[in-house]
Amino acid sequence: MLHRIVGLVVFLFSSFLFASPLLATPPAQVQRATLAVLDRSNSPISKLTDGDFIKLSVKTAAKADKPTRVSFSFDTESTSIAECTIQAGSDGCQTELFPTLGWYWSQDGQPRVKRLIRVNSAELPGSETTEVQVAARPVVLLYGLQGSSDDWHNYTGSSGFLTSIGLRGYAVGDGQVAGDMNTGRREDPTGRANTLAENAAIVGQYIAQVKNITHAQQVDLIGYSMGGLIARYYIDRVMQDRDVAQLITLGTPHSGTECANLPAALNYYLPATLEITPAYLRDIFNRQITHQRGIQFYLLAGTVISDPVKAFCTSVPNDLMVSRSSVTSIQGQVSQLPLTHLELTFSDLVFANFVKPLLQKPPNEFAVEPDRVLSEETQPELQFSRTYTGHVDRGTSQEQTIHIDNVTVASFALFDPTNSLTVTVRGAAGNVIQLDPVKNGLTVIDDPLTLVHLGYGFSNPRPGPWRITVQATDQTPSGGADYALSAQFRGNAILRAKTSNLLPKLGETVELTGRLELGGKPLTADTVTAYVLRPDGKNVTIAMVRSGDGFNANWTPEIGGIHGIQVVGRATTPDGVTIERSAFLAVQVQPSALETIVRESLGLGVIVLIAVVSVAAIIFLGVRTIRRFRKLGS
Numbered sequence: 123m124l125h126r127i128v129g130l131v132v133f134l135f136s137s138f139l140f141a142s143p144l145l146a147t148p149p150a151q152v153q154r155a156t157l158a159v160l161d162r163s164n165s166p167i168s169k170l171t172d173g174d175f176i177k178l179s180v181k182t183a184a185k186a187d188k189p190t191r192v193s194f195s196f197d198t199e200s201t202s203i204a205e206c207t208i209q210a211g212s213d214g215c216q217t218e219l220f221p222t223l224g225w226y227w228s229q230d231g232q233p234r235v236k237r238l239i240r241v242n243s244a245e246l247p248g249s250e251t252t253e254v255q256v257a258a259r260p261v262v263l264l265y266g267l268q269g270s271s272d273d274w275h276n277y278t279g280s281s282g283f284l285t286s287i288g289l290r291g292y293a294v295g296d297g298q299v300a301g302d303m304n305t306g307r308r309e310d311p312t313g314r315a316n317t318l319a320e321n322a323a324i325v326g327q328y329i330a331q332v333k334n335i336t337h338a339q340q341v342d343l344i345g346y347s348m349g350g351l352i353a354r355y356y357i358d359r360v361m362q363d364r365d366v367a368q369l370i371t372l373g374t375p376h377s378g379t380e381c382a383n384l385p386a387a388l389n390y391y392l393p394a395t396l397e398i399t400p401a402y403l404r405d406i407f408n409r410q411i412t413h414q415r416g417i418q419f420y421l422l423a424g425t426v427i428s429d430p431v432k433a434f435c436t437s438v439p440n441d442l443m444v445s446r447s448s449v450t451s452i453q454g455q456v457s458q459l460p461l462t463h464l465e466l467t468f469s470d471l472v473f474a475n476f477v478k479p480l481l482q483k484p485p486n487e488f489a490v491e492p493d494r495v496l497s498e499e500t501q502p503e504l505q506f507s508r509t510y511t512g513h514v515d516r517g518t519s520q521e522q523t524i525h526i527d528n529v530t531v532a533s534f535a536l537f538d539p540t541n542s543l544t545v546t547v548r549g550a551a552g553n554v555i556q557l558d559p560v561k562n563g564l565t566v567i568d569d570p571l572t573l574v575h576l577g578y579g580f581s582n583p584r585p586g587p588w589r590i591t592v593q594a595t596d597q598t599p600s601g602g603a604d605y606a607l608s609a610q611f612r613g614n615a616i617l618r619a620k621t622s623n624l625l626p627k628l629g630e631t632v633e634l635t636g637r638l639e640l641g642g643k644p645l646t647a648d649t650v651t652a653y654v655l656r657p658d659g660k661n662v663t664i665a666m667v668r669s670g671d672g673f674n675a676n677w678t679p680e681i682g683g684i685h686g687i688q689v690v691g692r693a694t695t696p697d698g699v700t701i702e703r704s705a706f707l708a709v710q711v712q713p714s715a716l717e718t719i720v721r722e723s724l725g726l727g728v729i730v731l732i733a734v735v736s737v738a739a740i741i742f743l744g745v746r747t748i749r750r751f752r753k754l755g756s
Contacts, residue, residue, distance in 0.1 A: 273346065429563060542598040
């Protein structure tokens, strides 16, 4: 028995000695690897800003004997963040360049100032990890029509929304870096505003400086109202390498707002007001600005108004100035809140429910978006009276007559940038109507940023002439006040108008056509007139002539830039009721080559002119000095 036990011990000991070399030597295919984070130039880095473009590199101790797929992940997650393949005969690989979008945020919206990255490969067990410090992306904010950086105070203030989650905000024009847009100046309403293209170029310079001082490669871009259009132009036409992580728009009229026709009729804030009309955005801008460059768009619409009586110059639902259908007319993820247009930049609800979750998106919520900007949704064709304009001095009034036919709703909008005018309304029966906030939706908006300052409406109004008296008050400035007034109609007649060319060259003849319809059939009009608003603020009236079922006229533009055209048609029914409808068109006249060169070279031209004048002055003074010396010598 003893000799059997001894034999078993000897056998086990021999087996251990035989096997121990095998245990000490790992299989050839199992090895450790070192990991590095590289920047665009392949230099190792240990710090980055959320959104920066990086590569991940892995190097093994020995060359691979077959292709080995390597995946990388965060230490707490298994989801791959990047991959590369170690080819047979090689000892390492690098991933393609990719953005670190969302790296600063965890799934529960908490900051992750450090990320630990590991090799997630069964063939490379026990590989090293590497740590990288992560800073938050900066946020750049763009204001809207006649706005300023102050409109973003609730975001960028010392105790603002962005500060509350540890982010730094840069509102264009705030002085943190150089540059400011011009979307119309409140103190100079008839002065020229920048075009969308010009403002987008300024935004590009602003973003470049923000990136420079923050060392960030990408920013979050938030655009309010017209600011969202400027952002789209920047992304499509100005941005070189991708430097926008995502675009968030608040109340942006992506297919325009008819409310802009009111200030445009007064030549206010041109060309900005023309650039946010549906005629320009739907027919010109949206057909050209179609690239998202892979960037996700997020669209917020205010939907506080759902009653057509209270929709004074746009469709429902709306935020008083921009309709939901306009906000959602491009590709993007849509949200809505029951707020007015003016509330969108300072509302706690907007930030908490819409903006904040987007700014705190973790890595797995970023996706590459294709270029599908135009929506297939058909936009409503709204009908209006002519836009009537005037000026009232303090202590005076003016009366305008708006003809209402058999419509289901007539809603009126008054634009008065002084917020000092009142109206008295006499219906078709000649009686003064006491406007009521409930029955007529009477709304007074005391804010200079609005496109409507007073609105009201009627259901099934009595057909006939309605007389609106616009009155100055004690609050009217000493110089008086300009105003624009129009009515939106629902039901009955429609005026259809168009131009033969949306992008004519300077001096090229454009045909204008207009036709009134009732019940889908042509309605014989008495007159159709076109009112052309030039980029320089001058107005041209064109009497159109009858042609078949409609009217037409030829017009030859004399100046480059965006022209607004209001076509007004009038007809009389057999029972004597006047029908008046208007349609708004936009034409972007291509400037001459010389005009383009002069405009684009204006800044350089001024410098050259100053230099030429300076040289001429030096030469002149030199010649005079020489002559004086010669006279003294003689």
